[in-house]
Amino acid sequence: MGVHGRDRELDLLDRLVVEARAGRGGALAVRSGPGLGRSTLLRWAARRASPDFRVLSVPGVRVEADLPGAALGRILPGGSEDPLEVHRRLVELAADRPLLCVADDAHWMDAPSLAALAFTARRAETLPILMLFGASDGRVRGAGRDRLAAIPDLPLPPLDDTASRLVLRECVEGIPAEVESVLVELAGGNPRALRELGRALTPGQISGIEPPPATLPSGSELRATFRRRYDRLPEDARSLLAFAVVEERLDIVTLGRAAASAGLDLAALEPARSAGLLTVDRDHVSVPSALMRSVLEADSPLAALHTAHRLLAQVMDRPGQRARRIMHRTAVARRPSDLAELRAVAAGAEPAEAAGIWARAAELSGDPADLLGAAAAHWRAGAPARAKVLVRRALADPAVPPGEAEMLLGEIELFDGMPEKSRTLYATAADLLPEAERLDALARAGEAAYLAGDIMSYLDLAERAARTPGSDLLTLHFQGIAAAFVGEDFSHALRRVLTLPESCLDHLWASTAASLLGDDLAAHELAGGAVRAAHGGNTALKPCALHLLAQAELWRGRFCEAVEASREGLALAEATGQGNVAVDHRALLALVAALRGDRAESRRQAGMAAATAQGRGLSRPEAFLSWAEAALDLLADRPAEAAARLRIITVHPVVRVMSTPLYVEAEVHSGGREAAARSLAVFDGWAKATANPARLALSRRCHALLSEGPVAEEHFSAALALHRLGGSPFELARTELLFGSWLRRSRRPSDARAHLRHALHLFRHYEAEAWAGRARAELRAAGETAAGGEPAAELTAQQEQIARLAAEGATNREIAARLVLSPRTVEHHLRNVFTRLGVRSRVELAKFF
Structure with missing residues (x-):
C-alpha cells in the first residue's frame, strides 16, 4: 500500500533521517485529525531508518493515559521518569548507532513519559537521535500546557483529489469515474475513509445500479472514532448538535429560535465544539466535514433527528426559507400535496438547493423523472459526478422518459x-x-x-439533420460547417445563421458561424449576447459563451479583453464542474500568452490543459495549444519546429485559417516556401470572402514574405494600410517588425527605423516584452542607439510635451500659446523631435503617442 499525496512530508522525514544518521538529530510532531495518515508516515520513517537505526516505538494508549511512567516503562523498563535520567539512557542507546524514537498517539501518553521524551527531543540537534511524535490536531496537554509546543509541527492536510483517487483505486478495481468522484468528495481527502468506503462497495454500487454509500460502513474504525466523541457529549449538546446535522449550514438566529422551542440554551454547544464535532462562527454553525456529518446523521438517534427536523420546520418562516421548511417537514411527516409542492419549489430554487429537493421528491414518488430533475440540478450546481450517478439510476428504471x-x-x-x-x-x-x-x-x-x-x-450528422424538421438556424449551421469541412462554399448558409438567433444557445451557434465568416464584430456581438442571455437564464452555458467572447476578442487583437473574459469563464467552468470548457479557456490563455511572448505563463496554462485535452480527445483545445507552442517556437528562432506543429492542425476550420499567417512565416523562415504558398492560396480565398481588412492585411503580409524587391515592399505597404482599417494593433506591430527587418536587410536602415520604432511602441503597449526585445535588436542593427526605452525617452521633457500636442493635432501657434513659447521655438523643437525619432510628418509622429 503506497503513500500518496505526501511528497512534501516524505521529503522532510527523509531529510531528518539523513541528518540524524550524520549526528545532527532533530524532532518533529506530526499532527492531524483521525484517519489522515500520521501513523502511516511514522511507519514509513521507521522503515526508512532501518536497519541503520535502533528504533524504539512507544505509542500512547488511552487506558494508560493516567498511569505515570506507563509509556516509558515499555521502552526503558526499570528506569526513572526523571527527564534527565531518561535523556541519559537515550543518549547511551545512541552511542553505537543512531536512534529513532517514535511516539505515536502522543495525545494518549501519560504526562511524565511525554514530558521526558519531549525533553530529549528539544536537545537532539547535536545528537544522532531523531524523535518523532504523532498527535491529534488539538493540543497535547499535560500539567495544563501543550507538552509538544516547542517541537516543530508537521500538520497533515487532507489529500488532494488526485491522491485520493490513487488511494481508492488501490482498494477497488473497475470503479466508474463518477462513483469514484462521489466517494472522493464524501471522504474529503481522508485516506482511511477512502479505504473503508472502497472496500465496502457492493457490485451494484460499482455498476451504478445502486446508489453509492452515503456514509462510512458500520464496521469502520473512523466511524467508531466519531461515534465515541458523540457518545461522550452531554444530552443537551447532542440535542443541539442534531440541528446542525439535519441542516448543513444553520444560521444562529434560526438555531436560537429552534433551541428556545426545545428549552435548550445555546451555551450547551460548547462540548460539541470542543470535541471537534461542531464549527461555530459568528453567524452559523455546521458540522466540520461532510464525512463527519454523514456519520452523525447515520448514528444519531432517529427521534433526535426527527425532533430537529420538526422544530426547524416550525421556525423557518422567514422569506427565502420556504424550500428548507418543506424539506424538514417532509423528512418526518408527509401530506398528499407534498410532492407537487416539492416539484414547484425545486423548479424555482437555486441549483444546489434544487438538487436536494428533487431527490426528496424522488424518494416520495419513485418516479425516475424526479431523479433526472435531481441529476440536472446537481449538474447545474457543479457536481457532474453526482449527476451521472443519478442519471444511471434513472436509466435502470424502465419508466425513464x-x-x-x-x-x-x-x-x-x-x-x-x-x-x-x-x-x-x-x-x-x-x-x-x-x-x-x-x-x-x-x-x-x-x-x-x-x-x-x-x-x-x-x-454524417449533418446529413441526418438535413432530413430532420426543426430550426432553420440549426439546419443552416450544419450545412455551413459541413461545407467548410469539405472545402465548399459555406458563406451563404452561415450568413443566414447570423440573422436568426433568439436563445442563448442560438447566439453560441451564430457566434461560431461569424468567426468562420471572419466577421469579428458580429462574432463579438453574438458572443456578448450569449453571455447576457446565459446570465439571465441558462447559466450553465455562460462559461462556453465567455469562451466564444474571449475568442472574438482575440481575433480582434484585444488581448487584455480576451484574457479578462477567459479568466472569468475559467473560474465559472471550474466552479461548475465543466472541465472541458475549463481546458478550452486554458488553451486560449496559453495562446494569448504565447502571442505576447510570455513563455512561462503560456507553458503554465498549457501544462494544466494538455493532459486533459489529450486524455479526453479534445482536439479543439489541442489545436490551440499547438498554435501556442508554434508561436513560442517562432519567437525562439525555431521556425521548422513551429511549422511542424501547425502542419498537424487539420480540423477546426477557424483555428486552421487563423493560424495560417504564422504557418506561412514559419515555413518561409525554414525554407518551406512551396508549402507556405499552398497554404496561403487557401487563406487568400477565405480572406477575400470575408472582406475583412484585418484578414486581407495578413494575406498581403504573407505575400510580402514570399516576394522580393519592389513587389514585397508593395505588399508590406498595402498590409499596413489594411491593418489601420481593420484594427488589431498587435498584428500591425508584427507587420511593422517584419517590414522593418526586411528594409534593414535591404540596406535601407533609415527607412527601417520608423517601422521598427512603431513596432516597439505597440509591443510595449501590449506588454509583449519578448517581441519588444526583437524590435529593439532590429533597431540596434539598423543603427538606432537608444532603442532600449520608450521612443519618448529619447526626448527632453519640453520636446515630449511639444511632440504630444503636435501628435494630437495642435498647430505650432496653439502649442506655443499653451506652453507660453514662441512659434519659432516650437518649430525648432519639432525639427529636433522629427530627427531624433526618424519621422517625416505629424502623421508618423502620432504613431508614438
Missing part, C-alpha cells in the same frame, strides 16, 4: 467528459426523442464531433 437521460448524460460528457461518448449519447437521444426535439439532439452531437475533430461523424 425516452431520450431525456441520454440528453443530460450527453451534455455532461460534452462539458466534462469524453466528446466521443457525448456524440453517441446525443445521437441515441435523437432516435428516442419526439420529432420536434431531434434536431437539437443532432446539433449537440455535431458540437461533440466538432470538439473531438471527428469530421466524418460530423458530416
Whole structure:
C-alpha cells in the first residue's frame, strides 16, 4: 500500500533521517485529525531508518493515559521518569548507532513519559537521535500546557483529489469515474475513509445500479472514532448538535429560535465544539466535514433527528426559507400535496438547493423523472459526478422518459467528459426523442464531433439533420460547417445563421458561424449576447459563451479583453464542474500568452490543459495549444519546429485559417516556401470572402514574405494600410517588425527605423516584452542607439510635451500659446523631435503617442 499525496512530508522525514544518521538529530510532531495518515508516515520513517537505526516505538494508549511512567516503562523498563535520567539512557542507546524514537498517539501518553521524551527531543540537534511524535490536531496537554509546543509541527492536510483517487483505486478495481468522484468528495481527502468506503462497495454500487454509500460502513474504525466523541457529549449538546446535522449550514438566529422551542440554551454547544464535532462562527454553525456529518446523521438517534427536523420546520418562516421548511417537514411527516409542492419549489430554487429537493421528491414518488430533475440540478450546481450517478439510476428504471437521460448524460460528457461518448449519447437521444426535439439532439452531437475533430461523424450528422424538421438556424449551421469541412462554399448558409438567433444557445451557434465568416464584430456581438442571455437564464452555458467572447476578442487583437473574459469563464467552468470548457479557456490563455511572448505563463496554462485535452480527445483545445507552442517556437528562432506543429492542425476550420499567417512565416523562415504558398492560396480565398481588412492585411503580409524587391515592399505597404482599417494593433506591430527587418536587410536602415520604432511602441503597449526585445535588436542593427526605452525617452521633457500636442493635432501657434513659447521655438523643437525619432510628418509622429 503506497503513500500518496505526501511528497512534501516524505521529503522532510527523509531529510531528518539523513541528518540524524550524520549526528545532527532533530524532532518533529506530526499532527492531524483521525484517519489522515500520521501513523502511516511514522511507519514509513521507521522503515526508512532501518536497519541503520535502533528504533524504539512507544505509542500512547488511552487506558494508560493516567498511569505515570506507563509509556516509558515499555521502552526503558526499570528506569526513572526523571527527564534527565531518561535523556541519559537515550543518549547511551545512541552511542553505537543512531536512534529513532517514535511516539505515536502522543495525545494518549501519560504526562511524565511525554514530558521526558519531549525533553530529549528539544536537545537532539547535536545528537544522532531523531524523535518523532504523532498527535491529534488539538493540543497535547499535560500539567495544563501543550507538552509538544516547542517541537516543530508537521500538520497533515487532507489529500488532494488526485491522491485520493490513487488511494481508492488501490482498494477497488473497475470503479466508474463518477462513483469514484462521489466517494472522493464524501471522504474529503481522508485516506482511511477512502479505504473503508472502497472496500465496502457492493457490485451494484460499482455498476451504478445502486446508489453509492452515503456514509462510512458500520464496521469502520473512523466511524467508531466519531461515534465515541458523540457518545461522550452531554444530552443537551447532542440535542443541539442534531440541528446542525439535519441542516448543513444553520444560521444562529434560526438555531436560537429552534433551541428556545426545545428549552435548550445555546451555551450547551460548547462540548460539541470542543470535541471537534461542531464549527461555530459568528453567524452559523455546521458540522466540520461532510464525512463527519454523514456519520452523525447515520448514528444519531432517529427521534433526535426527527425532533430537529420538526422544530426547524416550525421556525423557518422567514422569506427565502420556504424550500428548507418543506424539506424538514417532509423528512418526518408527509401530506398528499407534498410532492407537487416539492416539484414547484425545486423548479424555482437555486441549483444546489434544487438538487436536494428533487431527490426528496424522488424518494416520495419513485418516479425516475424526479431523479433526472435531481441529476440536472446537481449538474447545474457543479457536481457532474453526482449527476451521472443519478442519471444511471434513472436509466435502470424502465419508466425513464425516452431520450431525456441520454440528453443530460450527453451534455455532461460534452462539458466534462469524453466528446466521443457525448456524440453517441446525443445521437441515441435523437432516435428516442419526439420529432420536434431531434434536431437539437443532432446539433449537440455535431458540437461533440466538432470538439473531438471527428469530421466524418460530423458530416454524417449533418446529413441526418438535413432530413430532420426543426430550426432553420440549426439546419443552416450544419450545412455551413459541413461545407467548410469539405472545402465548399459555406458563406451563404452561415450568413443566414447570423440573422436568426433568439436563445442563448442560438447566439453560441451564430457566434461560431461569424468567426468562420471572419466577421469579428458580429462574432463579438453574438458572443456578448450569449453571455447576457446565459446570465439571465441558462447559466450553465455562460462559461462556453465567455469562451466564444474571449475568442472574438482575440481575433480582434484585444488581448487584455480576451484574457479578462477567459479568466472569468475559467473560474465559472471550474466552479461548475465543466472541465472541458475549463481546458478550452486554458488553451486560449496559453495562446494569448504565447502571442505576447510570455513563455512561462503560456507553458503554465498549457501544462494544466494538455493532459486533459489529450486524455479526453479534445482536439479543439489541442489545436490551440499547438498554435501556442508554434508561436513560442517562432519567437525562439525555431521556425521548422513551429511549422511542424501547425502542419498537424487539420480540423477546426477557424483555428486552421487563423493560424495560417504564422504557418506561412514559419515555413518561409525554414525554407518551406512551396508549402507556405499552398497554404496561403487557401487563406487568400477565405480572406477575400470575408472582406475583412484585418484578414486581407495578413494575406498581403504573407505575400510580402514570399516576394522580393519592389513587389514585397508593395505588399508590406498595402498590409499596413489594411491593418489601420481593420484594427488589431498587435498584428500591425508584427507587420511593422517584419517590414522593418526586411528594409534593414535591404540596406535601407533609415527607412527601417520608423517601422521598427512603431513596432516597439505597440509591443510595449501590449506588454509583449519578448517581441519588444526583437524590435529593439532590429533597431540596434539598423543603427538606432537608444532603442532600449520608450521612443519618448529619447526626448527632453519640453520636446515630449511639444511632440504630444503636435501628435494630437495642435498647430505650432496653439502649442506655443499653451506652453507660453514662441512659434519659432516650437518649430525648432519639432525639427529636433522629427530627427531624433526618424519621422517625416505629424502623421508618423502620432504613431508614438
